[in-house]
Amino acid sequence: MIVDISSEAVERPAYLICKYGGYYRPNSQGYTGSAIVAGRYTQAEAKDITHPNGPKGPRDGMTYIHEDEVMDEDWQFHRAILHGQAERIEELEAENGILRTEKNADAEAIGALREEIDRFLEDRPFVIGWNDGFEHGVKEALRTLHEQWRENSAVKEAAILALIEGDTND
Known part of the structure; x- marks a missing residue:
């Protein structure tokens, strides 16, 4: 079996998960107010975590954002x-x-x-x-x-x- 590890096939974790003004820490272990300390997730991981009740279910106040879009000054x-x-x-x-x-x-x-x-x-x-x-x-x-x-x-x-x-x- 050949595994494609080209840049198109492997996504770098670059998404932060937001919940009520805080960010998920790495491995979804708690919250932090710092985008620097926040965990990074692939887009697929971020979707799975922020949609715990399916694509149309309640999101429990969670969203995700790409790190390039984070406006935090720090x-x-x-x-x-x-x-x-x-x-x-x-x-x-x-x-x-x-x-x-x-x-x-x-x-x-x-x-x-x-x-x-x-x-x-x-x-x-x-x-x-x-x-x-x-x-x-x-x-x-x-x-x-x-x-x-x-x-x-x-x-x-x-x-x-x-x-x-x-x-x-x-």
């Missing part, structure tokens, strides 16, 4: 915060992608340099004493390059952490 403020956080997450994910791409490019460049140095050393017959000195210089150059790469990566990582924590110099 809820509107809460949604604005959530929206801002979602936008920030998207920005950070994009920044993370860029930094990962740069890190991969840096790693590829270091690998290419190492291959080039290995080819250079294999192609050159040196006098033993001079070769040892040259090889030492190459190793020192590679160490310096590696340290610079690590420092640059640490700076990038610190910048990402600062962005995540909201610590910017704006």
Whole structure:
């Protein structure tokens, strides 16, 4: 059996159940005056709960409303915060992608340099004493390059952490 979980097939619970000015809590466990704390239900669940006596029977003062239609000021403020956080997450994910791409490019460049140095050393017959000195210089150059790469990566990582924590110099 194949189960369709596309956006058309799966409804996100987004309906609040209202009764005499209050909202049902999650799992229909009591009432709250806060749309933030209120439970969220699919439209089918909301219809079933608010029509306990059938589609034409008494509704016992119950209605349901989509969360986008809730006019409660606290809820509107809460949604604005959530929206801002979602936008920030998207920005950070994009920044993370860029930094990962740069890190991969840096790693590829270091690998290419190492291959080039290995080819250079294999192609050159040196006098033993001079070769040892040259090889030492190459190793020192590679160490310096590696340290610079690590420092640059640490700076990038610190910048990402600062962005995540909201610590910017704006």
